[in-house]
Amino acid sequence: MPLSRRHFLKMGSLAGAAASAAASYRIPRAAPHAPGSPRREVETVACGVIGFGEWGRKIAATLVRLEEAELRAVADNYPIMLRRVQRDHAGVTTHSDYRAILDDPQIKAVFIATPTHMHRDIVLDALAAGKHVYCEAPLAHTLDDARIIARSARDAGNQVFQGGLLYGTEPQYRSVFGFIRSGALGQGAMARSQWHMKDSWRRTSASRERERALNWRLDNELSLGLFGEIGIQQVDTASWILGGRPQSVSGFGGVMFWKDGREVADTVQAVVSYPNGQNFMYDATLVSGFDAMYDLFFGSDSTIILRDGKAWMFKEVDAPMLGWEVYARKDRFYKETGIALLANATKLEALGQDPADDDPNAETPLYWALKAFMDNYFYGPFDAVANWQRSYESTVVAIRGHQAIQTASRVRITDEDYTV
Numbered sequence: 001m002p003l004s005r006r007h008f009l010k011m012g013s014l015a016g017a018a019a020s021a022a023a024s025y026r027i028p029r030a031a032p033h034a035p036g037s038p039r040r041e042v043e044t045v046a047c048g049v050i051g052f053g054e055w056g057r058k059i060a061a062t063l064v065r066l067e068e069a070e071l072r073a074v075a076d077n078y079p080i081m082l083r084r085v086q087r088d089h090a091g092v093t094t095h096s097d098y099r100a101i102l103d104d105p106q107i108k109a110v111f112i113a114t115p116t117h118m119h120r121d122i123v124l125d126a127l128a129a130g131k132h133v134y135c136e137a138p139l140a141h142t143l144d145d146a147r148i149i150a151r152s153a154r155d156a157g158n159q160v161f162q163g164g165l166l167y168g169t170e171p172q173y174r175s176v177f178g179f180i181r182s183g184a185l186g187q188g189a190m191a192r193s194q195w196h197m198k199d200s201w202r203r204t205s206a207s208r209e210r211e212r213a214l215n216w217r218l219d220n221e222l223s224l225g226l227f228g229e230i231g232i233q234q235v236d237t238a239s240w241i242l243g244g245r246p247q248s249v250s251g252f253g254g255v256m257f258w259k260d261g262r263e264v265a266d267t268v269q270a271v272v273s274y275p276n277g278q279n280f281m282y283d284a285t286l287v288s289g290f291d292a293m294y295d296l297f298f299g300s301d302s303t304i305i306l307r308d309g310k311a312w313m314f315k316e317v318d319a320p321m322l323g324w325e326v327y328a329r330k331d332r333f334y335k336e337t338g339i340a341l342l343a344n345a346t347k348l349e350a351l352g353q354d355p356a357d358d359d360p361n362a363e364t365p366l367y368w369a370l371k372a373f374m375d376n377y378f379y380g381p382f383d384a385v386a387n388w389q390r391s392y393e394s395t396v397v398a399i400r401g402h403q404a405i406q407t408a409s410r411v412r413i414t415d416e417d418y419t420v
Helices: 005-024 054-063 079-088 116-128 143-154 171-181 208-214 225-230 232-242 323-327 348-352 365-379 388-407
Strands: 045-050 069-075 093-095 109-112 132-135 161-163 188-196 248-254 267-273 279-285 293-299 302-307 310-315 330-333 336-340 410-412
Touching: 045 054, 045 365, 054 069, 054 079, 054 109, 054 365, 079 093, 109 116, 109 365, 116 132, 116 143, 132 365, 143 388, 161 365, 161 388, 171 232, 171 302, 171 310, 188 232, 225 232, 225 248, 225 267, 225 279, 225 388, 232 279, 232 293, 232 388, 248 388, 267 388, 310 330, 388 410
Parallel strands: 045 069, 045 109, 069 093, 109 132, 132 161, 188 279
Antiparallel strands: 188 293, 248 267, 248 410, 267 279, 293 302, 302 310, 310 336, 330 336
């Protein structure tokens, strides 16, 4: 089927966004797309999801809302999950062996949502089968496996590879990135993020074997813990916005509440150090859900906070006046007044929105990440924002940060660590 007029009209704005994303992170250019490639001539792309756990289900549910994607098949090694696929997505084929998806020539793109320690073989097999690959973050639970994945993705030619780092393609974060890079913070000083949720991370099953598989996050041999499995998203955001690769991580943590025999900490704190002297402070806990998740960037002129898909700038009294801020929406927070940084500021209805209300029209970061992957399929391959290099470097920090937390120490991250 020929490329639709809808796709054609989107290409101009997409190319600009892609160029901006590539400029914001130092990544090599991909080889140009071969003229006349058949994947430019289709309206949708057949997709397969490998792993139908909690996150795999979210990926599948998001794919069916993307007009460019057709969810064709799901693979999972647990029969109950396959029955759930048939219940949730009628007509989608199911497989107990992921290789059945890779053997289907009609399926062009696969989304890997298995536990972290299972990524390596699936990614390598998928790339060898000629598939375009979206792999959840972190890439792997060891440096050796992550390096092998990154090397294979780098050498995959015109195949699209994207890691599951969510915020580089999210419109609000991209908008704030532009504000910060334009000098809105003044002299940057530090950054801070948190992730809080009341959740044991432990899952139950009638089968002891299945329960052991479900609780891989609690296994020190397989899991990168809170910092690596969850914190990688916010560490990646900090590295993107601060503009550098971390040089070290100091970590602390322990089992504070869920004393069920686990060794993986339910509460962690870390300090990530950057070459420019700035530090990024991170904490996460499964003990309390208070104050949920946010990202803060502090500077001499202002501080910017991102949370719940929104952003505000809090100015210092001696900061220079910005012309546009006269017309911006102001929201009161305790003793501070924040200037709303709206990614959709041209929409007048957003100006009257209560800062505490959820935006019913806002899409999730996962939606925008999958949308970027599909756009790359149709109009690329160009450098994905979360390409193999960025995904690998963030995985390196996740692994070293988890190591620091386990040993309550400072762990250096060397150039050799970052080398693929």
